Amino acid sequence: MRRLEPDESRRLADHWANEIARSTTRPWKIMEVCGGQTQTIVKFGIDQLLPPQIELLHGPGCPVCVTPLEMIDRALTIARARDVIFCSFGDMLRVPGTDGDLLGLKAQGADIRVLYSPLDALSIARQNPERRVVFFAIGFETTAPANAMAIQQARQRGLSNFSALCSHVLVPPAMLAILQDPEQCVQAFLGPGHVCSVMGLSEYEPIAAQFSVPIVVTGFEPLDLLEGVCLAVQHLEAGRSGVDNQYARVVQAGGNLASQALLASVFEVCDRKWRGIGLLPRSGLQLRDEYSAHDALKVFDVGALTSEEPAECISGQILRGLKKPSDCPAFGERCTPESPLGATMVSTEGACAAYHAYGRVPVARLARGAARVQ
Amino acid sequence: MKAAACPAPVGRYPHIVLGHGSGGRLSQELLEHVFLPAFAGTTLAALEDQALLPGPTERGARIAFTTDSFVVSPLFFPGGDIGRLAVCGTVNDLCVGGAIPHSLSAAFVLEEGLAIADLERIVRSMAATCREAGVEIVTGDTKVVERGKADGVFITTSGLGVVPVGRALSISNARVGDALLVSGPIGDHGVSILSVREGLDFETSLLSDCAPLASLTRVMLEVSPNIHCMRDPTRGGLSGVLHDIARRSKVGVRIDEALVPVRAEVRAASDMLGLDPLYIACEGRLVAAIAPEDAQRVLATVRSHPLGQGAALIGQVVAEQPGLVRMRSRVGGERVVPLLSGEQLPRIC
Numbered sequence: 001m002r003r004l005e006p007d008e009s010r011r012l013a014d015h016w017a018n019e020i021a022r023s024t025t026r027p028w029k030i031m032e033v034c035g036g037q038t039q040t041i042v043k044f045g046i047d048q049l050l051p052p053q054i055e056l057l058h059g060p061g062c063p064v065c066v067t068p069l070e071m072i073d074r075a076l077t078i079a080r081a082r083d084v085i086f087c088s089f090g091d092m093l094r095v096p097g098t099d100g101d102l103l104g105l106k107a108q109g110a111d112i113r114v115l116y117s118p119l120d121a122l123s124i125a126r127q128n129p130e131r132r133v134v135f136f137a138i139g140f141e142t143t144a145p146a147n148a149m150a151i152q153q154a155r156q157r158g159l160s161n162f163s164a165l166c167s168h169v170l171v172p173p174a175m176l177a178i179l180q181d182p183e184q185c186v187q188a189f190l191g192p193g194h195v196c197s198v199m200g201l202s203e204y205e206p207i208a209a210q211f212s213v214p215i216v217v218t219g220f221e222p223l224d225l226l227e228g229v230c231l232a233v234q235h236l237e238a239g240r241s242g243v244d245n246q247y248a249r250v251v252q253a254g255g256n257l258a259s260q261a262l263l264a265s266v267f268e269v270c271d272r273k274w275r276g277i278g279l280l281p282r283s284g285l286q287l288r289d290e291y292s293a294h295d296a297l298k299v300f301d302v303g304a305l306t307s308e309e310p311a312e313c314i315s316g317q318i319l320r321g322l323k324k325p326s327d328c329p330a331f332g333e334r335c336t337p338e339s340p341l342g343a344t345m346v347s348t349e350g351a352c353a354a355y356h357a358y359g360r361v362p363v364a365r366l367a368r369g370a371a372r373v374q
Numbered sequence: 375m376k377a378a379a380c381p382a383p384v385g386r387y388p389h390i391v392l393g394h395g396s397g398g399r400l401s402q403e404l405l406e407h408v409f410l411p412a413f414a415g416t417t418l419a420a421l422e423d424q425a426l427l428p429g430p431t432e433r434g435a436r437i438a439f440t441t442d443s444f445v446v447s448p449l450f451f452p453g454g455d456i457g458r459l460a461v462c463g464t465v466n467d468l469c470v471g472g473a474i475p476h477s478l479s480a481a482f483v484l485e486e487g488l489a490i491a492d493l494e495r496i497v498r499s500m501a502a503t504c505r506e507a508g509v510e511i512v513t514g515d516t517k518v519v520e521r522g523k524a525d526g527v528f529i530t531t532s533g534l535g536v537v538p539v540g541r542a543l544s545i546s547n548a549r550v551g552d553a554l555l556v557s558g559p560i561g562d563h564g565v566s567i568l569s570v571r572e573g574l575d576f577e578t579s580l581l582s583d584c585a586p587l588a589s590l591t592r593v594m595l596e597v598s599p600n601i602h603c604m605r606d607p608t609r610g611g612l613s614g615v616l617h618d619i620a621r622r623s624k625v626g627v628r629i630d631e632a633l634v635p636v637r638a639e640v641r642a643a644s645d646m647l648g649l650d651p652l653y654i655a656c657e658g659r660l661v662a663a664i665a666p667e668d669a670q671r672v673l674a675t676v677r678s679h680p681l682g683q684g685a686a687l688i689g690q691v692v693a694e695q696p697g698l699v700r701m702r703s704r705v706g707g708e709r710v711v712p713l714l715s716g717e718q719l720p721r722i723c
Contacts, residue, residue, distance in 0.1 A: 014706070048706075104387055107387065116647065
């Protein structure tokens with residue numbers, strides 16, 4: 001892989017921006033599905049390079065954001081147990097549960113560790129046989145295979161002190177939920193590049209056909225996003241629907257078959273609550289019965305713990321592309337990354353957090369914020 | 375001093391979290407809600423990297439005084455160690471205020487079980503770095519705590535320096551029109567530490583930039599009397615320094631991402647780990663706001679110095695939107711550069 005020099009990036013960006021402007025004759029609303037794509041758009045100002053007729057809507061694909069409140073509460077309950085080492089990706093530590101977050105619990109003495117790989121949790125379990133090691137397995141189809149591998153290895157090696165708190169979610173049911181919403185106005189999708197590198201394209205073809213939308217599977221670099229938008233606009237202008245693949249350097253049509261087999265052997269599809277959206281049928285992955293001994297929900301008996309979300313937050317509408325973060329009266333005032341009201345403000349990939357981080361705040365509020373910190 | 379008795383709550387956390395040490399927003403809250411109300415004095419409230427005190431004589435030279443603690447893990451890393459860091463950190467906080475560093479103190483908290491050989495290696499490294507910076511350690515202290523109550527060794531250094539007559543560098547002195555210079559590629563220190571911690575392998579070995587800046591700041595100040603402020607981008611990284619300039623000088627800051635020097639290894643590691651080089655600490659770099667007519671001359675001087683070969687002008691100080699840092703992205707869009715909210719990388723210095 002070669003990185004582009006900055007002036008080369010600029011030249012290619014200009015090329016795609018011109019191409020998009022040349023292709024656009026009417027207004028179009030395009031939703032990028034992934035939080036990583038939202039972050040790139042806001043961080044690099046991609047939307048500022050587009051003609052005014054093109055509106056980008058931010059989708060539900062931030063795994064941290066959509067992890068349901070009750071799952072955070074279950075994590076907090078488990079992590080409070082004295083013999084537990086609770087392992088998680090860093091982003092989850094700041095997500096508020098009903099009563100505090102994992103970071104606050106860590107400061108009070110709970111043994112909570114940030115990992116970059118789920119396999120590290122297995123090493124911790126081996127090194128600490130007298131402790132119970134729990135890994136917080138969250139994310140879309142992208143992170144699920146590595147987590148599945150860790151859980152499978154734990155069973156093969158008889159690591160009885162290792163379990164996973166699984167809250168995996170699936171992209172296609174969320175796209176279906178958006179398209180079935182009578183208020184929805186999405187005309188094309190930039191599809192989830194990394195999810196498709198695992199699952200392939202076949203799940204998206206029936207969605208594109210049923211709702212007559214183009215779905216352009218797209219990568220995460222600024223130039224990927226511009227090319228993805230360009231392809232989506234060209235399909236829309238030509239009246240084409242179907243699945244296209246901008247991210248062919250990573251995504252093969254069939255996906256990663258070994259990963260798919262691994263997922264199928266460890267997980268089964270289940271109904272899942274999404275933070276901000278609610279219960280979506282067949283939208284999650286849970287551990288199969290033969291892995292019960294490594295299922296933290298069962299080991300710690302927290303499956304019955306349920307929580308209700310605060311009513312004030314509009315993140316459900318934001319995750320479905322119905323509202324923009326700046327439409328929310330609480331945004332940047334009562335709701336900030338330091339004290340988020342809801343799902344989309346908590347992770348760096350959440351639309352509200354990205355808007356807040358990169359200054360997409362109405363100017364008057366921004367000035368008040370700057371005055372406060374002085 | 376009424377606020378000292380009842381400080382306002384620090385954000386949403388009733389306890390210290392690692393983010394309070396990040397140099398970002400939480401650190402700032404801690405400073406504003408806990409320390410400043412208790413220690414209200416105009417010298418501290420200026421929030422410079424060093425306190426400037428009246429000199430003992432009438433001739434106008436002032437004393438610069440600063441202190442810093444070092445808790446880095448691991449103790450030895452590519453390109454440096456906790457001892458070199460402890461000398462550089464304090465020396466650099468003096469230098470960026472225009473001071474000529476003179477003497478340091480060093481206090482050690484040692485954990486029971488630390489190998490004497492490791493301590494000797496750290497102390498030898500401190501001595502070598504002191505020679506490089508032209509300072510001497512003139513007083514010190516040692517405490518030992520039980521195993522588990524510290525992590526090998528923690529070091530606190532304090533430093534004294536002299537600011538010659540006529541120099542008035544300050545974080546609140548940046549002026550509209552000033553050019554912003556960074557003295558080399560950013561993020562080397564943070565990523566070199568991370569590479570050891572996370573077992574990342576690079577094709578070339580990335581070294582920490584950890585270095586005393588005394589000789590660099592000396593030549594810069596000799597070549598231009600119009601350097602308005604300097605600061606070393608340690609915790610909080612380049613973004614932290616630019617925010618300090620914007621807030622304290624009540625100006626806007628505009629930079630261009632394509633001009634900010636970042637090594638390929640640092641960019642690759644940052645992408646992989648979800649970090650942003652703008653927030654990664656350096657320990658041997660500085661940022662300067664320079665009157666535009668002197669900018670090219672200072673840049674040439676910095677580039678001819680061994681510690682400044684990768685220097686670049688990255689943007690300007692502007693009048694619009696005081697308090698805000700804005701950046702043009704490498705594909706041409708523009709955005710605000712936010713202050714680091716939580717903790718990006720703990721225990722790097």
